[in-house]
Amino acid sequence: MTVILLDPLRPEVLPLAAMKFVVGPVLVTEDVHPTTLWALQNAAAAPVNDDGDPLTVLMSTDRSHPLVRARIDRGEVVIAVQRHSGDALVEAVALMDTLRRNGPWESQQTHDSLRRYLLEEVYELLDAIDVGTQDDLREELGDLLLQVLFHARIAADDRVAPFDIDDVARSFVAKVSHRTPGILSGEHSDLETQIREWEERKAAEKARGSILDGIATTAPALALAQKVLERLAAAGFPKPEVDPELLSVTVDVGGRSTEDLTRQRVLDLMDRVYAAESSAQAAGVALTNPTQWLEHLGVADDYVAQDDSAQEGAEQEGAAPNVSSEPDAAQEPTERTNSGPADPLPEDARESTSTDEVATADDETSTDDFVPVPDDGGLRDDDESATAQPDLDDDVSLDDYYGSESIDEVAADSNDAGDTQTPEPGAPNVVPRSPRED
Incomplete structure (x- = not known):
C-alpha cells in the first residue's frame, strides 16, 4: 500500500501527505523510536516476514531496510520527509554530543587542550587549498568543522556562561544579516557599497576604543x-x-x-x-x-x-x-x-x-x-x-x-592646511577591509 519514511534525526516529524494513512493499521520497523510507536493508535511492530498486506502501511526511518526495499520493489507509494541542505549537520552535532558524553578522550578535552589541533587543521586546510584535490579540500573542511563542533560542545558544559552550536549559528546569522541588509533585501549588489555598509555597521557594533581593537595577537x-x-x-x-x-x-x-x-x-x-x-x-x-x-x-x-x-x-x-x-x-x-x-x-x-x-x-x-x-x-x-x-x-x-x-x-x-577638519574626539577610525574579516 504505502511506505512512510521518517527522518531518523527528527522521527517526530510526519509528512502532511502521510496523515491520512496513519489512521489505519501501521507496521513499524525496529529502527523507529518507541515514542513514535506509542503515539500511533493502530501501530504495531512489523513482523520479520512482511507479506505485504495491501491494507497495512509500513513506517520506517531506513530506506535500505529489507522490508522497505521489498515494498518499494513491488511498486508501493513512498512518502518521505523532505531533506534540506544542512540536514547532515544535525547528524554531525548529534555525533559530537555522543562522543563528548561517552568518549573517554573527548570528555577530558578543554578549549585550551584543543588549541594545537585547531591550528594544525587550519594549516592543513591551507595546504589543501594550495596543492590539494577537491577530495582533500572536502576532508580538511570536515576536520575544521569537527573543531567548531567540539569547541561549541565544550562550551555547552560551562557552568558560568554556557552556549551551544545553535547559539554559534544564531550569532553568525545575526551578525551577517545586520551587516549586509542591502544585499539580503535586494536593494543593491554593488561591491563598494557592500564593503562600506559592512564596515560602517561593524564600527557601530564594536564601538572600539582603540584602532588596534579586534586584532588577534596570536596570529603569526x-x-x-x-x-x-x-x-x-x-x-x-x-x-x-x-x-x-x-x-x-x-x-x-x-x-x-x-x-x-x-x-x-x-x-x-x-x-x-x-x-x-x-x-x-x-x-x-x-x-x-x-x-x-x-x-x-x-x-x-x-x-x-x-x-x-x-x-x-x-x-x-x-x-x-x-x-x-x-x-x-x-x-x-x-x-x-x-x-x-x-x-x-x-x-x-x-x-x-x-x-x-x-x-x-x-x-x-x-x-x-x-x-x-x-x-x-x-x-x-x-x-x-x-x-x-x-x-x-x-x-x-x-x-x-x-x-x-x-x-x-x-x-x-x-x-x-587651513581647511583641515578634525573629527570629534572618540570618533571611530573605519579601516576598509574584507567584509568577512572578524
Missing part, C-alpha cells in the same frame, strides 16, 4: 605586523615611528627566533599606540594626523630639535635647508630606533625575508608595498585635508601613503 608575527601597520596607516600614524625592522625582516640562522623578535617588536609598537591613545583620550583629542600622534607619543620635541639642528647647520653653510624636495635614495627620512644595524652575516648563513611575502604569495613587490593603503588617504603636500578618507579601490605603498618627506615636513603641511 608577520601577519600580525601587517595587520597592525594597516590599521596605523589608515589612522595617520607617523611612519618614522615604526621600527624599520618591522618593514624588512632578516632571518639570523642560529640566532634568536625571527618569529619571537618580530612579535615582540609588534607588541612594543602596539603598547606605544595604546599609551598615545590613552594620552589623547585624556586630552579630548582624536588622533587623526602625524602631528597629534607625535605629541601624544611624547616625541614631538625630538623632531623640533632635529629641525633646529638642520636649520643651524644650513645657516652655517650659508644656504637654507631644502625642505620641499624629496630625498634621494641615500637620504632616507629620519627614523627613531634604539637598535643599530646588525653585523652582516656570510651570504650562505643569512636569508632576508621581506614582510610583503605575507601580503601576497603571487606578486613580488617592494617592502614598502606590503601594506595596501588607499591612494587618497595619504598625507601629502597636495592633499586638501590631512584627514581625507581612504578610497576603497586604490592600493599604494606605505611611502605613497605617508609621503616620502620627513615627518616634520608632513606635520608642518598638515598644520598649515
Whole structure:
C-alpha cells in the first residue's frame, strides 16, 4: 500500500501527505523510536516476514531496510520527509554530543587542550587549498568543522556562561544579516557599497576604543605586523615611528627566533599606540594626523630639535635647508630606533625575508608595498585635508601613503592646511577591509 519514511534525526516529524494513512493499521520497523510507536493508535511492530498486506502501511526511518526495499520493489507509494541542505549537520552535532558524553578522550578535552589541533587543521586546510584535490579540500573542511563542533560542545558544559552550536549559528546569522541588509533585501549588489555598509555597521557594533581593537595577537608575527601597520596607516600614524625592522625582516640562522623578535617588536609598537591613545583620550583629542600622534607619543620635541639642528647647520653653510624636495635614495627620512644595524652575516648563513611575502604569495613587490593603503588617504603636500578618507579601490605603498618627506615636513603641511577638519574626539577610525574579516 504505502511506505512512510521518517527522518531518523527528527522521527517526530510526519509528512502532511502521510496523515491520512496513519489512521489505519501501521507496521513499524525496529529502527523507529518507541515514542513514535506509542503515539500511533493502530501501530504495531512489523513482523520479520512482511507479506505485504495491501491494507497495512509500513513506517520506517531506513530506506535500505529489507522490508522497505521489498515494498518499494513491488511498486508501493513512498512518502518521505523532505531533506534540506544542512540536514547532515544535525547528524554531525548529534555525533559530537555522543562522543563528548561517552568518549573517554573527548570528555577530558578543554578549549585550551584543543588549541594545537585547531591550528594544525587550519594549516592543513591551507595546504589543501594550495596543492590539494577537491577530495582533500572536502576532508580538511570536515576536520575544521569537527573543531567548531567540539569547541561549541565544550562550551555547552560551562557552568558560568554556557552556549551551544545553535547559539554559534544564531550569532553568525545575526551578525551577517545586520551587516549586509542591502544585499539580503535586494536593494543593491554593488561591491563598494557592500564593503562600506559592512564596515560602517561593524564600527557601530564594536564601538572600539582603540584602532588596534579586534586584532588577534596570536596570529603569526608577520601577519600580525601587517595587520597592525594597516590599521596605523589608515589612522595617520607617523611612519618614522615604526621600527624599520618591522618593514624588512632578516632571518639570523642560529640566532634568536625571527618569529619571537618580530612579535615582540609588534607588541612594543602596539603598547606605544595604546599609551598615545590613552594620552589623547585624556586630552579630548582624536588622533587623526602625524602631528597629534607625535605629541601624544611624547616625541614631538625630538623632531623640533632635529629641525633646529638642520636649520643651524644650513645657516652655517650659508644656504637654507631644502625642505620641499624629496630625498634621494641615500637620504632616507629620519627614523627613531634604539637598535643599530646588525653585523652582516656570510651570504650562505643569512636569508632576508621581506614582510610583503605575507601580503601576497603571487606578486613580488617592494617592502614598502606590503601594506595596501588607499591612494587618497595619504598625507601629502597636495592633499586638501590631512584627514581625507581612504578610497576603497586604490592600493599604494606605505611611502605613497605617508609621503616620502620627513615627518616634520608632513606635520608642518598638515598644520598649515587651513581647511583641515578634525573629527570629534572618540570618533571611530573605519579601516576598509574584507567584509568577512572578524
